[in-house]
Amino acid sequence: MKIAVCLKQVPDTEANIKIASDQKSIDESAIKFIVNPYDEYAIEEALKLKESQGAESVIAITLGPDRAKDALRTAVAMGVDDVVLLKTSANSSDALSAAKSLAAKIKETGAEMILLGKEAIDDGSMQVGPMLSELLNIPCITVVTKLEVNGSSVKAEREIEGGVEVLQTTMPCIITCQKGLNEPRFPSIRGVMMAKKKQISEEAVELDDAKLAVSSLSYPQSRSEGKIVGEGTEAVPELIRLLREEAKVI
């Protein structure tokens, strides 16, 4: 069995996001990039499955610009065997065209278990996993917090509003990973050394024409200046009055 992980490089959660002069993209110059946090769960789960199921190899695929190689190095340092960068010039905001490129590559690898994050925290679109399911015609279970693989049978728990759903399917399949699934390991020193030396193969891809376009970006409206109502319990009656009469929310 081969396992594929799709991972995306995204701005650090602390990053200060500035809109670029074209008003349609962000200024990346001062941004630190990281592996999308949910994709770390996907990498960890892939490595665990490789160990427990005796899988042949784990390949990590990322679609993005040259800088995304750093994310692949992190994956290697964690223990991933092979990596590939699907190199794009355009910064696509369209999940479908990204999913099409990823699907083509996944097919080529012959992977039977495909692991993704539940969501990329930059665009937060939560689309790529379910879209791959359609494009590859294999089942996808999203937002998974527990995974059991037994031969080719796969049992997964997914988080739903106010509960948990237990689903069953068979490989090949796609799983999108949610926090709680595992604790991602830290890269080992040996891993970091290997990652430095790793030759990262890259393939140029042309994204399919997007059927949506960002016309502009803007900052959120700044919230009006807040009010310190007071200190300690004495301030409570006034707070309740403000919530009832001024904000009218209770």
Place this chain on the structure above:
Amino acid sequence: MSTILVFAEQQDGVFKKAGFEVVSQARKLADESGADVVAVAIGSGIEDKTGVLGEYGADRILLADDEKLENYNPETYKNVFVAAARDTKAEILLFSATTTGKDLAPRIAAAMDSSMASDCIGIGLNDGKLNVDRPLYAGKVFAHIVIEGNPQIASLRPNVFEAVKSREGQNVSAEKISLPDLASKISVIEVRRSGGDKLDVSEAEIIVTGGRGVRGPEHFDIIEELAHSLDAAVGATRAAVDAGWRPHEDQVGQTGKVVSPNLYILCGASGAIQHWAGMSGSKCIVAINKDENAPIMKKADYSIIGDLFEVVPVMTAEVKKFRE
């Protein structure tokens, strides 16, 4: 006549408020453009429950009712909806960005070879094209997006759009649609609901959240009691979840849930940027923190500097006074 097709989500025969919000929003778009709003209801034994969709503005209700459709199954639900979209030649497909909507809509988009915008917080029509606003980078910026595909597809963030019974008393009867093959490679073995009628943070109009300052799972009683008095859901910061005090499903933030309640009360939490990412869409924010320099104190609409163990019980008592 063009058609706006809406997925009307239900659970155990109860249609969700998030779905009414989408039907209401579709009604608005339809009134501007002269389109028809068609709601798709999928489930088992729900025929006599669909009427309410007409009151929120659906011109037609398409019903897929079958035992096999009792629980949400991504593949069967997708096949039913895609068949309805093809039959009605709908130009616009709308979903709510609930767990189910987020799982379902992208499958439909890919099946129909069309792109989509998810979790939108603004929507309008311009020259017949859907224009939406959606947050990027956890709400640090917003993108204005023109959707060009055919069909044009979007999901709307719950609690952002109003659910309006614009056609109160209107009686629209459901039309049963012929079902596609309901085979699926995925089977639902079990659905476990967490304790009784626990209100989920993503669906609540008021949320009371506790952070590290609550100091332990046993002290969450104080938070629970305030929440109870306000019919609110209880949220948690990642610090509280990682410490094992609260389940992950309660976590609000960048790696938790994004919420947009009317009122968000944050107790004993600093308001770190990753937590803010999940709560910044709240209409009114209250902070209770003993440190006047905590980041949240500059962002909250109202704050009290004080010890939550003293302040929160008094808040509960004050709320009970006028609620009784």
